[in-house]
Amino acid sequence: MEGIPSSLHIRSEEGVLALVENSKHHLLLAPNGAMERWVQLERFVQEFQNRPLSERIRDKRRLAIQKWIHSAPVRAVFGKAQTVTQSQRKQLDVSKRNHTALVKDMRELVDHVKTLATTTIDMGYVWTALVEADASALVEQSHVEFLKMGQGMANLCLSTGTQILATIVMPLEAKLDKLAQLHTLLDVEDEMRLLVVAAARKLERATDKTIFDRQNELKQAQLRATRMTTDLQVILEWTDTMRPELIRHEMNRVMKLLHEMCASARNLLVDSNAFPSLQIEAMDT
Numbered sequence: 001m002e003g004i005p006s007s008l009h010i011r012s013e014e015g016v017l018a019l020v021e022n023s024k025h026h027l028l029l030a031p032n033g034a035m036e037r038w039v040q041l042e043r044f045v046q047e048f049q050n051r052p053l054s055e056r057i058r059d060k061r062r063l064a065i066q067k068w069i070h071s072a073p074v075r076a077v078f079g080k081a082q083t084v085t086q087s088q089r090k091q092l093d094v095s096k097r098n099h100t101a102l103v104k105d106m107r108e109l110v111d112h113v114k115t116l117a118t119t120t121i122d123m124g125y126v127w128t129a130l131v132e133a134d135a136s137a138l139v140e141q142s143h144v145e146f147l148k149m150g151q152g153m154a155n156l157c158l159s160t161g162t163q164i165l166a167t168i169v170m171p172l173e174a175k176l177d178k179l180a181q182l183h184t185l186l187d188v189e190d191e192m193r194l195l196v197v198a199a200a201r202k203l204e205r206a207t208d209k210t211i212f213d214r215q216n217e218l219k220q221a222q223l224r225a226t227r228m229t230t231d232l233q234v235i236l237e238w239t240d241t242m243r244p245e246l247i248r249h250e251m252n253r254v255m256k257l258l259h260e261m262c263a264s265a266r267n268l269l270v271d272s273n274a275f276p277s278l279q280i281e282a283m284d285t
Helices: 013-029 034-049 053-069 072-077 085-137 144-180 181-203 212-273
Strands: none
Touching: 085 144, 085 212, 144 212
């Protein structure tokens, strides 16, 4: 771009996007408490859902029988009281409704922050266009102080907006994507509880396997269910407390970044002398 020193070239849009993508990749891999548990849980659920076809067919048949046995109409016919499984099912339904509302509220908040970040980046491109327009004029008509100040404002807006996107918006979106998967995980846990019951009953009746094989099958089912329940409990406790803490922490970070940007922008205007007729007092920091 003519009229601007090479050291002041504005970061290209591709460069900004690359920075965002790199930051997103780095942040998603960084350890973050309950998010580590999510990774473990996802790996385990994938392992469970991709088990051999013979096991899936067997479990599907057992699951259908157990759901039928525990259904309210069947228990009413045989005069049976409500089971723990039915109570758990109601609790799961309540949890789903609560977390659906949580995800919706959090997504709306993240969308507002994302709009703020993209608007800040757009401001950077506006300053870029102004600098390019001034620099494309004849040398004697260009304004060196304005070029320097405009370049600084453009870089400031681009870097602040990019930082908000990369360090706040994208990690929050990743957390919300995980949170939205909670419904599926709760259903899987419910199915695994029923499969443990089925495995226990199968152990009592089976004669085509050795005692060791049957006990091993039951042990594996119990371990899977216990592992799923333990990890889910961590996730549920995290989601119950995440909203106030997460909102307060992340919004404070947003406000801090915006305050720093405004302070830097004000100092640029004061120091540049690009607008001699504009009197601006230095901001107290």
